[in-house]
Amino acid sequence: MSDEAYIRGVLQELVKIPSINPPGNENVIAERVAGLLKEIGVVSRVDHVSKTHANTVGFLNEGNAGPALVLNGHLDTVPVKEDWTHPPFAGEVVGTRMYGLGAADMKGGVASMIGAVKMLLESKAKIEGSLILSFVADEEGGNAGTRHFLNTYRNLDYAVIGEPTGLNIVVSHRGVMRFRISTFGRAGHASNPSQGTNAIYKMNTLISRLMKQAETYSMDRRDYSASPSLSVSMIHGGTAENIIPARCEIIIDRRTTYDEKMKDVEGEIRGLLGQIEKKDDEFKYSFETTTAVEAWKVKDDSLCLRYGDQAYQTCFHEKPEFTDLGATCEAALFAAKGIDTFVFGPGNIENAHAKDEYVEIDQLTKAAQYYYLLIKQVLVDHR
């Protein structure tokens, strides 16, 4: 069987096993992945993270002296969006593409990684150090799978995350902060507006300021094309159609770049609120930070990236362009443990979490080839 047919077959199998998170229920897919690894000669175990989540962890030369390289991919998917025109759990091949839930995000990456390990074993290359395959649960939830993996396995040096990057090397991703802000007024009969204080109007002042602020971010490009962004993503106000609303609430979704500090980002929003308060002594509000996930950027002296760069040039015969992922991913969790990490995978991120998700089959095989060359770079040729 050609490498392409093998990888395509693996992906098709994985797409056919639903692993929608929540609840995840990755046990079934985790067992199947362990089976696939066994078939190609990789020792693995299924780690039960919780009642609803399970990881598959595979090893080549577990615990051997030398560098430890992790290939990481998640087994769960988001729920199916409406209006799919292809069956989401079939792995249908049409032309150059395979369609299916998770085809890009990121069962495709997992299939390419398994394909790469198969190539490595068939090449009979003698590896120094160890290779760890970390196929995890709950990436689309609270990252329980990767947290469990990182707390269970130690002394890991390098990691590559197989999120869909369109075969680009990703060296940073944005963080996310979310804020819940309420404005407070005074209820009154809507037939006599002067009787009350309209909390929606108070919020309107804030939203106008936020929109102005958001415009400045789109001009503010960092290295790797990362820019901050701000969206008011939810609003709720009023209790009845004939009552002046006494309360209005919004959620702000703020994407942060690696050079922004969380406390500064929070300070910026608090600053806007303070300015409005100064001008309007009837402006009453509450403020709460509900989410805070750090942005990430590869270390400046990253050896992993150097290996990744070399492997890229061997694979694609050109220099890679380093980019930002846009979305967040688990690279930050690996980096927080001191593991030298970058992101590379088949499929496009715009395609993830969207209807008719697909991956170009050609990208699957190229990614597998790349992972194979990277493993060789880190564990075979580095001497």
Ligand SMILES: [Zn+2]
């Ligand atoms: Zn993903």
